[in-house]
Amino acid sequence: MTATSMLSIIFTALCAASLLLGVNEMTLAGLARFDHHSWLTLTASRFPRLIALVLSGAGLAISGVIMQQVVRNRFVEPATSGGLEAAKLGILMGLLLLPDQGPMIQMLLAMLFCFAACLIYVQLITRMAPRNVVVVPVVGLMYGSVLGAIAEFWAYSHNILQSMQGWMLGDFSKIVQGNYEIVLLILPAVVMSYVFAHRFTLMGMGEDIAKSLGLGWHGTVALSLLIVSATVSVTVIAVGTISFVGLVVPNLVAMWKGDNLARTLPMVALGGAVLMLACDLVGRFVIWPYEVPIGLTVGSIGGIIFLGLIVRRMA
Amino acid sequence: MTRQGYLIAMPALLILLAAYFVLAGSGFDTDFIIPRRIAKLCAMIVAAISLALSSIVFQTITGNRILTPAIMGYEAVYLFWQSLLVLLAGTASLTLLGNNGNFATSVAIMLAYSAFLQRWLFRSGNNTIWLLLLVGFVLTMVINTFSQFVQLRTSPGEFAIFQSFAQLSFDNLDRQKLGWAAGLLVLVIGIGWRSLALLDVLSLGRDQSISLGLDHKRQVRFLMALIAVLVAISTSLVGPSAFVGIFVANTAYALNPARKHKVTLPLGAGIAFGLFLIAQLMVEHVFDYKTTVGILINLTCGIWFLGLMLKQRNVT
Numbered sequence: 001m002t003a004t005s006m007l008s009i010i011f012t013a014l015c016a017a018s019l020l021l022g023v024n025e026m027t028l029a030g031l032a033r034f035d036h037h038s039w040l041t042l043t044a045s046r047f048p049r050l051i052a053l054v055l056s057g058a059g060l061a062i063s064g065v066i067m068q069q070v071v072r073n074r075f076v077e078p079a080t081s082g083g084l085e086a087a088k089l090g091i092l093m094g095l096l097l098l099p100d101q102g103p104m105i106q107m108l109l110a111m112l113f114c115f116a117a118c119l120i121y122v123q124l125i126t127r128m129a130p131r132n133v134v135v136v137p138v139v140g141l142m143y144g145s146v147l148g149a150i151a152e153f154w155a156y157s158h159n160i161l162q163s164m165q166g167w168m169l170g171d172f173s174k175i176v177q178g179n180y181e182i183v184l185l186i187l188p189a190v191v192m193s194y195v196f197a198h199r200f201t202l203m204g205m206g207e208d209i210a211k212s213l214g215l216g217w218h219g220t221v222a223l224s225l226l227i228v229s230a231t232v233s234v235t236v237i238a239v240g241t242i243s244f245v246g247l248v249v250p251n252l253v254a255m256w257k258g259d260n261l262a263r264t265l266p267m268v269a270l271g272g273a274v275l276m277l278a279c280d281l282v283g284r285f286v287i288w289p290y291e292v293p294i295g296l297t298v299g300s301i302g303g304i305i306f307l308g309l310i311v312r313r314m315a
Numbered sequence: 316m317t318r319q320g321y322l323i324a325m326p327a328l329l330i331l332l333a334a335y336f337v338l339a340g341s342g343f344d345t346d347f348i349i350p351r352r353i354a355k356l357c358a359m360i361v362a363a364i365s366l367a368l369s370s371i372v373f374q375t376i377t378g379n380r381i382l383t384p385a386i387m388g389y390e391a392v393y394l395f396w397q398s399l400l401v402l403l404a405g406t407a408s409l410t411l412l413g414n415n416g417n418f419a420t421s422v423a424i425m426l427a428y429s430a431f432l433q434r435w436l437f438r439s440g441n442n443t444i445w446l447l448l449l450v451g452f453v454l455t456m457v458i459n460t461f462s463q464f465v466q467l468r469t470s471p472g473e474f475a476i477f478q479s480f481a482q483l484s485f486d487n488l489d490r491q492k493l494g495w496a497a498g499l500l501v502l503v504i505g506i507g508w509r510s511l512a513l514l515d516v517l518s519l520g521r522d523q524s525i526s527l528g529l530d531h532k533r534q535v536r537f538l539m540a541l542i543a544v545l546v547a548i549s550t551s552l553v554g555p556s557a558f559v560g561i562f563v564a565n566t567a568y569a570l571n572p573a574r575k576h577k578v579t580l581p582l583g584a585g586i587a588f589g590l591f592l593i594a595q596l597m598v599e600h601v602f603d604y605k606t607t608v609g610i611l612i613n614l615t616c617g618i619w620f621l622g623l624m625l626k627q628r629n630v631t
Contacts, residue, residue: 124621299461
């Protein structure tokens with residue numbers, strides 16, 4: 001059996017589990033009887049949640065792999081390059097300055113901030129040209145913490161620090177019909193990344209080689225950062241911050257299948273969705289009937305996998 | 316002003332600032348206001364000294380100007396322990412171990428982490444230090460999500476407790492803890508005193524110092540243990556300091572290019588103390604408590620740090 005088909009089977013099984021398991025009673029028998037309660041649970045809560053999980057997982061994993069091609073470093077993702085904090089800052093700005101506008105304005109602001117922050121980060125890394133691979137994410141994390149400090153400064157003076165921390169933690173339990181639709185905006189980003197996958201692979205070879213192979217360097221960088229910032233801002237708005245998906249999944253896939261994005265991108269997307277689904281299920285069962293937010297489960301499971309990757313690389 | 320001029324003017328300026336901090340608007344109330352402010356001042360001094368010493372010595376050992384022990388996971392470990400306490404015991408965590416118990420366990424945990432770090436740090440080449448830094452950061456990220464969860468779950472009262480140790484601040488002081496911290500600091504300085512001259516040799520790098528007859532491995536091991544205690548002192552006294560150490564150390568190098576540790580170390584302590592004092596005064600008088608010392612210092616030192624990274628392309 002090929003790796004892809006195995007991953008697809010796991011993915012399907014997890015999707016089914018995610019649909020069928022939950023606190024609110026919903027059985028196949030109930031669905032067969034056209035029981036109103038069962039159908040309502042399925043269409044109003046389980047399906048939206050599944051779609052949100054799959055899309056944000058795939059989107060985040062793809063953003064990670066694209067960032068890694070832009071900066072040419074395996075340890076980079078939106079969370080380690082200031083993108084996440086910038087999106088947070090954008091949302092905060094939307095909330096405090098334009099409180100009457102809907103989530104669309106917040107999302108646009110988040111996207112704008114995230115895009116600008118990623119652009120600055122890429123510039124920073126290009127100028128520094130660090131010799132050591134680990135310096136790149138370290139600078140990104142420091143950069144992120146400066147942006148985070150600005151957000152904290154602002155949030156504290158408006159006394160919303162605790163609530164900001166609260167809605168920033170990735171959580172799918174509030175996803176229901178009517179407020180998840182924004183997640184669908186990830187879909188075009190995912191499709192675009194697939195269409196341009198070849199270019200991103202070329203981009204990963206570095207500016208000189210890519211240019212000599214006929215790639216419009218600046219345009220491609222801008223496009224990739226646009227995809228990344230769209231995905232990140234949508235996920236932050238809809239579910240909150242989720243780290244490590246973009247780090248862990250692409251690294252595991254690359255260890256297995258190499259770096260040709262045109263071939264590996266579907267696996268990266270699928271892997272991201274599988275990781276999210278699995279972490280979500282874990283979060284749903286740990287303190288049944290309550291839920292542990294997915295930000296926490298992904299944060300700890302992903303963090304441990306990532307630490308394992310680092311140690312492996314070092315050994 | 317010449318560089319020597321700085322060295323004379325700085326203590327004078329610090330004393331003036333300190334006097335202003337203690338006396339301004341106090342109405343010379345010697346019962347409450349002045350003793351309280353003096354305690355705060357002492358905390359700043361103890362924290363500033365331990366912060367400067369730990370950062371500069373750490374940078375000398377590792378031969379790197381943009382690292383501090385604070386960002387290598389020490390603080391993450393401390394915060395993890397504290398948030399675990401709040402999560403498990405809620406507001407009772409304040410009394411569960413008592414202040415002394417909490418201080419002692421924090422110091423012990425950081426020493427254990429340091430021992431773990433050392434085994435790893437000097438096992439193989441230079442690359443390891445950056446990997447360790449990354450490990451420290453990943454730990455910080457994991458712990459941050461964990462503490463976000465704690466913050467989500469806790470009541471505002473418990474959140475206030477959490478915030479009080481998760482941020483650099485001089486407000487929640489316990490005299491007894493301050494006493495312990497100061498005593499420990501004096502002890503560390505006493506033990507480390509005879510290594511002062513060796514630090515200049517160490518700064519030449521591993522190979523050079525070995526060829527000059529230094530037992531490099533043993534010396535580094537000894538200094539790293541001292542650093543762990545110093546980090547524990549400053550973190551448990553005033554909270555996490557993140558980039559402050561980098562700022563302090565690099566400013567000290569800039570004012571004293573010869574980089575003799577005899578000068579750099581006290582200079583760094585003075586700079587850290589000045590930074591704390593100015594930030595505290597700004598919060599009290601300019602921002603009117605609309606912000607905190609921790610946020611202010613993080614912001615300025617963080618921005619300054621990014622500038623440093625940009626200016627000095629070869630630091631890495």
